[in-house]
Amino acid sequence: MVEVLVAIHNVFRWVALIAAFAAVGTAWQGVLSKRAYTRGDRLRSVALVASMHTQLLLGLVLYGLSPIVRSGFADMSTAMSTRGIRFFVVEHIFLMIVAVAVIQAGSIMAKKADDDAKKHKRGAIFYTVGLLLVLGGIPWFRPLFPGL
Template structure:
């Protein structure tokens, strides 16, 4: 199961990033262009939050079956001094959960706003903060924290 979920989680991140970028683009252009918040914008808001939640569920399952995390939890004092182990055992999951909470809050707050510009503004700000958090915690190939390939094969 681990060997299937890991590439799926890695591949699904691109859908998360693309949906967030598109939702943020729509939110900023709607906000700055003083446009009407349409059913399409609401669909994009909802779909983006759903995609982020699916990715979180994949990540949580991976967290609990990962041999690296198992080592981290079993050898906590030593593992805290190993950058890659600490990143996946503690830092990655913590920042990603915070990002999901931020995006969820932004989606919920945007949904409840009455004014169209406030909907766009709320979505733009909260989704942008969530995207920033996600970008800082993805194990990019060029990351000084830990390095993983951009695409994993199944």
């Protein structure tokens, strides 16, 4: 079961990253061009938030089932001194939870802004910070396309 969830989490990360790059790109485009905030902008924001929440939910389930995390909690001293274990026990989950919180906050703040320029600016800043946190939390030392 863990292997299936890891595979789903791996595949869905690409959906979340595409949604993030799309939302960041259109938000900055809106800031720079000073264009109106459209339904498409809002839909990209919703897609980003939904994909990030889905990834977080999958990740939390995996965190509870992961043999790597379990071994890390069994011997926290060794886990903290072993980069690969520390990454999954502490760093990955921390960065991803913070990233989802930042993206969610940006979505709420953009939605509540009273003019289009503020909507674009808030989305651009928060989504960019969230995307950078996600990129920092991706296990780049593992295959990007496992099994291929």
